[in-house]
Amino acid sequence: MSTPTDFEEEYNHLEIAYIPKDWDGDYISIGDPEGCGTRGVYFEIYRGRILFNKEKDSFCFDEGWFDPKSDLWKEIAAKASKHIDTEGAKLDPKKLAMAWAFFNEEDHLFKGASFVAGPDDGGEFNNSDHRFNGYFYMSFFYQYEGECLEERMIVFK
Numbered sequence: 001m002s003t004p005t006d007f008e009e010e011y012n013h014l015e016i017a018y019i020p021k022d023w024d025g026d027y028i029s030i031g032d033p034e035g036c037g038t039r040g041v042y043f044e045i046y047r048g049r050i051l052f053n054k055e056k057d058s059f060c061f062d063e064g065w066f067d068p069k070s071d072l073w074k075e076i077a078a079k080a081s082k083h084i085d086t087e088g089a090k091l092d093p094k095k096l097a098m099a100w101a102f103f104n105e106e107d108h109l110f111k112g113a114s115f116v117a118g119p120d121d122g123g124e125f126n127n128s129d130h131r132f133n134g135y136f137y138m139s140f141f142y143q144y145e146g147e148c149l150e151e152r153m154i155v156f157k
Contacts, residue, residue, distance in 0.1 A: 011046040013141050013148075016080045016096070019127065019155075021087055021134040028116075028132070030123035030139045030153065038137070039084045043076065052079055066101050068094035091136060095156055103140035103152055110156075117153040125153060 015030055017040025028038060044051040051058045064070025073093035081091050101107035109115055116125035116137070123139070132155045141151035 009146060010144050011044045011142075013042060013044055013139075013143055014100075015040055015042040015137075015139040016076075016084070016091070017041070017137050017139075018084050018086045018089065019132050019135050019137060023127075023130065023133050026126065026128040027124050028127050028137060030151070039086070040137075041080050041083045044143075050076070053083070066097065066104075066106055068097040070097060073097040073100075086136075087134070089134065089136070089157070096138070099138045099154055099156070100140075102154070103150075109154065113154045113156040115152070116155050117151070119149070119151050121151075121153075123148075123151055123153075125155075 017038040019028060019038050023038075031042075041053055043053075048062045049058055049060050059075060061070075061072040061075075064072040070093075073096045077091045077093040077096055084091075095110065095113070098107060098110040099113065102109050102113075114132075116132070117123065117139075127133070135155040135157055137153055137155045139151065139153040141148045143149075
């Protein structure tokens with residue numbers, strides 16, 4: 001089976017994580033769950049194939065990427081929820097779909113979400129006042145020839 005990294009190192013990277021309610025750190029960084037106290041999973045997406053946490057657990061979807069009612073987002077939410085301790089918070093598949101649309105410039109950021117980091121922020125955001133504790137964060141970037149492009153992060157409940 002081919003993985004996204006087999007295809008010219010070109011794919012979309014999506015990370016979904018939860019910031020614990022009692023986290024006392026100042027910064028949240030993409031891909032550093034131990035260092036920033038978050039609990040997360042990630043998906044690499046290439047031409048409809050979705051690779052979950054670089055494992056052999058992959059699945060395919062050709063449509064539904066911008067449809068909040070799509071089974072695609074139900075599947076992604078289920079996989080993420082199974083691997084993240086969310087302290088009882090529920091991951092809403094509709095919010096994941098709306099975030100995807102935002103990251104791909106197909107829609108505005110949905111109500112209740114906050115944009116916290118962009119391409120110039122080095123994959124991290126300030127949480128020194130702990131206002132995002134108990135929130136999910138979702139990050140997105142486009143991987144092309146070893147470079148992370150268009151990296152963005154949002155938080156939401």
